[in-house]
Amino acid sequence: xxxxxxxxxxxxxxxxxxxxxxxxxxxxxxxxxxxxxxxxxxxxxxxxxxxxxxxxxxxxxxxxxxxxxxxxxxxxxxxxxxxxxxxxxxxxxxxxxxxxxxxxxxxxxxxxxxxxxxxxxxxxxxxxxxxxxxxxxxxxxxxxxxxxxxxxxxxxxxxxxxxxxxxxxxxxxxxxxxxxxxxxxxxxxxxxxxxxxxxxxxxxxxxxxxxxxxxxxxxxxxxxxxxxxxxxxxxxxxxxxxxxxxxxxxxxxxxxxxxxxxxxxxxxxxxxxxxxxxxxxxxxxxxxxxxxxxxxxxxxxxxxxxxxxxxxxxxxxx
Amino acid sequence: xxxxxxxxxxxxxxxxxxxxxxxxxxxxxxxxxxxxxxxxxxxxxxxxxxxxxxxxxxxxxxxxxxxxxxxxxxxxxxxxxxxxxxxxxxxxxxxxxxxxxxxxxxxxxxxxxxxxxxxxxxxxxxxxxxxxxxxxxxxxxxxxxxxxxxxxxxxxxxxxxxxxxxxxxxxxxxxxxxxxxxxxxxxxxxxxxxxxxxxxxxxxxxxxxxxxxxxxxxxxxxxxxxxxxxxxxxxxxxxx
Numbered sequence: 293x294x295x296x297x298x299x300x301x302x303x304x305x306x307x308x309x310x311x312x313x314x315x316x317x318x319x320x321x322x323x324x325x326x327x328x329x330x331x332x333x334x335x336x337x338x339x340x341x342x343x344x345x346x347x348x349x350x351x352x353x354x355x356x357x358x359x360x361x362x363x364x365x366x367x368x369x370x371x372x373x374x375x376x377x378x379x380x381x382x383x384x385x386x387x388x389x390x391x392x393x394x395x396x397x398x399x400x401x402x403x404x405x406x407x408x409x410x411x412x413x414x415x416x417x418x419x420x421x422x423x424x425x426x427x428x429x430x431x432x433x434x435x436x437x438x439x440x441x442x443x444x445x446x447x448x449x450x451x452x453x454x455x456x457x458x459x460x461x462x463x464x465x466x467x468x469x470x471x472x473x474x475x476x477x478x479x480x481x482x483x484x485x486x487x488x489x490x491x492x493x494x495x496x497x498x499x500x501x502x503x504x505x506x507x508x509x510x511x512x513x514x515x516x517x518x519x520x521x522x523x524x525x526x527x528x529x530x531x532x533x534x535x536x537x538x539x540x541x542x543x544x545x546x547x548x549x550x551x552x553x554x555x556x557x558x559x560x561x562x563x564x565x566x567x568x569x570x571x572x573x574x575x576x577x578x579x580x581x582x583x584x585x586x587x588x589x590x591x592x593x594x595x596x597x598x599x600x601x602x603x604x605x606x607x608x609x610x
Numbered sequence: 611x612x613x614x615x616x617x618x619x620x621x622x623x624x625x626x627x628x629x630x631x632x633x634x635x636x637x638x639x640x641x642x643x644x645x646x647x648x649x650x651x652x653x654x655x656x657x658x659x660x661x662x663x664x665x666x667x668x669x670x671x672x673x674x675x676x677x678x679x680x681x682x683x684x685x686x687x688x689x690x691x692x693x694x695x696x697x698x699x700x701x702x703x704x705x706x707x708x709x710x711x712x713x714x715x716x717x718x719x720x721x722x723x724x725x726x727x728x729x730x731x732x733x734x735x736x737x738x739x740x741x742x743x744x745x746x747x748x749x750x751x752x753x754x755x756x757x758x759x760x761x762x763x764x765x766x767x768x769x770x771x772x773x774x775x776x777x778x779x780x781x782x783x784x785x786x787x788x789x790x791x792x793x794x795x796x797x798x799x800x801x802x803x804x805x806x807x808x809x810x811x812x813x814x815x816x817x818x819x820x821x822x823x824x825x826x827x828x829x830x831x832x833x834x835x836x837x838x839x840x841x842x843x844x845x846x847x848x849x850x
Binding site: 341343348359360361362364365366367368370371375379380382383384385422425 | 616617619620623624627628631633691692693695699700702703799848850
């Protein structure tokens, strides 16, 4: 039996469509990841917490034992890790032996520490520990790896497996890399609807396959993008920038190099300074005889189209 | 709505720990104690009117200002640190949260109200302890309900401080200065905190306090008003 079922759920906020007839069934032990933008995930959690009702459709809960961990959830300060956990142990009435379970969350040495002294990595695991105490049937977690260090990610993944022994965990994030690490089935919110992403994993093979990713270096981290996440690429002052959910990420590659790599992924050089993901094009507008503009789905951005490229684009879109 | 004593007890212990470690929150009852001790030592007179004034100010500071602060600041703090949402999605409902938060505040403020009497140099023979406890407990509960409502409309502790200013001024200072002006005295009689001033004055100056229907009515009406206001405020705003 499903744990929760979204049946043609639509939601509008201030006349802006957020979800359009989304349907999703979550079965026990599934490792689902949901890729959503910030506003979509905020609305999704509001619907889950029943802070707002769907505009149409229904959400059927087959379990009421659901835990939710939002990205900015805080912890009580001025208390020790142990007393924090004991509080939630009393609330959940599970009588879990905190001391015995703490090493599984890599918090064995931190029980007597004040919560204010914990690192971001430890706080994220403490949230997981707190959730594990209530042994929920279903857990929704938002962007748990976003601020973690490499070591923190490893420990978190280990701790998550402990939670997954008794609970079904659904991860919601706007970053595909995060979802790839935490889930085996990923749905992306495209055009306000969930679409399952083909991860192209060969289940019979034990060797991982090569997965094409584009990288962007920001400060001390490298962010990887799947081509289908990118709306378009723009060259600004000689630097190629990926546009993902209206955010820009610089690329070390030139437009020519990117065009060569992405041509097989449905990208088209619509202008000297632009490479567009053909899947994202929703409209082609002609303002005058020689001026063409491309309108993208879910984006306020408009891209210029060179007149010389018009026929080529029309052929590709047929 | 189901209410779990276990969850209320867990919230009670948590809140008690957090209040006792929050020095800025404890300022109101400590100010009341400090004020009574200072007044008693600066004016070591046995004049009953002076002692009544001292005790009045101490108790009103503690029950009204303290109650409003103890109600509003913890909710605002939880909102500021994003811990309230965690609690509310951990199978705790609003009633359990409000009761569990009210009880430790009520306990601390009532204990302070009790020690203020001997600290002011007043004997328990002069003040009926039963009447004293009934009045201070009811007034403290009303003040905490006011504080909860302020907390619901606050985004953080700063906004809680600003929003609680008006009710604090009305319910603390009007009864405190009722002796200065007839209009203020008349208004004070219609405030729940005015009942405290009336009780202390009558107990010490007239050596006898008798409940009047207006006193009982004032306390009951304010208790109902702020209970209803809190319910509507929560339904309207929840803990957003």
